[in-house]
Amino acid sequence: MATVSLKTRVYKNRHAYYFILPTLLGMLLIHFVPMVQAVYMSFLGLNQNTIGLYLAAPFVGFEHYKDILFNPDSLIRISGLSEAARNTFIYTIVVTFGTIFVGLIVALMLNRKFKGVAVFRTLFILSWVVPQYVTGLLWNFMWQRDVGIVNYILVNVTGLLNEKPFWLIGPNTLWAIIIPTIWRGWPFNMIMLLAGLQNIPETYYDAAKIDGASTLQQFRYITWPLLKPVWAILIFFGLIFNVYSFNIVYMMFGLGAGYPGEWGDLLMTNIFRATFSAWRYGAGAAACVILMILMITIVLIWDRIFQDEITVQK
Amino acid sequence: MIEKNSKFIQVGLALAAFSMLSGSQAFAKRLDQAAAAPAAGSAKNVKVIRMWVMPNSPRPVKDLEKLLKGFEKTHPGIKVEVTSVDWGAALTKLTTAAISKQAPDIAQLGTTWVGVISATNALEDLTPRAKAMNASQIFLPASWSTAGLQGSNKVTSIPWFVDARALYFRTDVFRKLKLTKADVDDWAKFEATLKKIKDAKLVINGVEIEPLGVPGKNDWNVLHNVAPWIWASGGDFISPDLKTAAFTTPASKEGVKFFIGLAAKGYIPRSSLELNTAQVAAKFNEGDYAMYFDTPAQIKLLETPYEKGGAGGSLTAQNYDVALYPKGPKGRFTFFGGSNLAIFKSSKNKDEAWQVIQYLTSKEAQLSYAETTGFIPARKDCFEDPYFTKDPKRKIFTEAIKYGRTYPTISAWGPVEPILMRHIGIIWDNAAGVYGKYSPKIVDSQLEKTRKEVNTLLKDSR
Known part of the structure; x- marks a missing residue:
């Protein structure tokens, strides 16, 4: 095949570039410029004494990075950064796979033909429509030990527990943020997976049935592999979205003024406090840059694993 | 098929970006209009x-x-x-x-x-x-x-x-137990009163009265709630020369341990420790607590009828009074x-x-x-x-301000506050039983950590 010059290829695809241009400009203005600024800020001694100088604050090089990575006694480290990292890890994994799991179960149920299926599809997406900050506020009431509906159901209605547990203090706090996030997030995954399920030809299942495949085998060898492009993308979105989760913790625990506790603090709430409440803007920016590099690495690993599934076949 | 879909996606993304940009242009226009309001409007x-x-x-x-x-x-x-x-x-x-x-x-x-x-x-x-x-x-x-x-x-x-801030208390509870304002005048009397209310297990309108409602760590007033007790025991947050932390002095520790210890002794119900100030106030208004501390804005709320968002007309609104903060070993203080x-x-x-x-x-x-x-x-x-x-209730607040004290207005105070909030939050969790039985040693270790962090910060700020 003859090699086509770059100029020809650009000209040939010019309409595509026209469409991409606004996105590119938007990305540059909204993402790239602030990102470059944040990276620059991470090299500055920007705190409550130098904030007036802003980008002219003293240059401190990699000091903040050294503090975060190698100095366990630094202010940013001792403000609970490691606990927040642990919580974020657990939270991200459980929420990402939890929302996919619940979404898949419901999508499989809704992929059948029965009366009222459209009504159920609409009803099931209601929790996704609730804004995140409202979810945080609502669940704060639901988790309350004495008057919350969760303990009422667990103890008074079902008798599953003998004593009402605390959800908003102690280790249960982590569940108090994980469960509402799954509750809010699964409908989106359900919609995506349902769309994927509807693209799988019925004939595959008919052939499998003739060959004597059980329902589980049909799921294992047809549904799951053919849904791979969907759940691969959902894992990608889920990991990024959940690592940067902020609203639910902010709203559930003192509207950002309180301390969510050793089991409720996430990286974003921790960095937010370090940056804006404690006025350590330089160190906060460095923590964000480290997290960004970590996330880029995760995205690259994801890309390696799922490259074949997401590449457009020509 | 996939290629066709990808084209749709590209078009969709381009349209989304376009609408985002046009949306931001509209927003920018509105901002400009707002800035130009003096001339135009x-x-x-x-x-x-x-x-x-x-x-x-x-x-x-x-x-x-x-x-x-x-x-x-x-x-x-x-x-x-x-x-x-x-x-x-x-x-x-x-x-x-x-x-x-x-x-x-x-x-x-x-x-x-x-x-x-x-x-x-x-x-x-x-x-x-x-x-x-x-x-x-x-x-x-x-x-x-x-x-x-x-x-x-x-x-x-x-x-x-x-x-x-001052102490709001239920007069009907006090009457039943033959208590008066004098019974909350100092720390010893205050604690004895809390014990009396707890032991009485009073039930009014079907609600068992808990002695004292206090928010724990999920609140914006974490520091303001503890501060009066630290000051009343002779302690402080920062040394007079503003160079070092002062939480680990015996006096400061005594104040923290007395106040937070009230939860460990059961006078502050554990369930109150997961609430914020507004929720504790609401529970006081609903008749759950015999006492709690708040600002004079609560009087306004108790005077405002239900239909206008207040708690006026409730049993609490008809049976409450206000008293000063209990006097500690080194005096009476309020934030x-x-x-x-x-x-x-x-x-x-x-x-x-x-x-x-x-x-x-x-x-x-x-x-x-x-x-x-x-x-x-x-x-x-x-x-x-x-x-x-x-107004006898508001008059109490005019007296309370004589005992008012605030934090030092130094530039480092901004970063100091979140450090204190975090460690006091952990101390509250200790009182709530998160780490097993309440341990005064955890209070000491958290205050020590606070001291170290604040000293580092104050040193950096110089």
């Missing part, structure tokens, strides 16, 4: 003063605009444009405004923020203007002490209102919060902004705003008004 020569306030009342903008109508009548050349900024976001917004020089003309500052925002050098020096109005003599001394960065000898804000008004250097209408501040800090405006919000005026002469002298 008002009569010739009318100067618009932009003012940011926090939600001081249920209808913060309307209530303040109503108050400012009197000013605008006498000053036809000035129009005040009020914007309400949520407390949670206010400090960040003020900081951003200060740095970007896109600040309003006047801003409300929480008294504990004055130091750190003054240090940004974004606030107008009001010293000559304050001298001319004899401000140091007009305002409550504790409130005046928050008017500028400590040690700078500059006035960068003018006190607006204060919010000293003295509140807000000041500042003018930003970037303001182009400083004289007009000052006139607005002068109006808002006049006796009449202060009293009127106090009636609307429930807060206490910052001016001393307001307390001679019948609004305070003839």
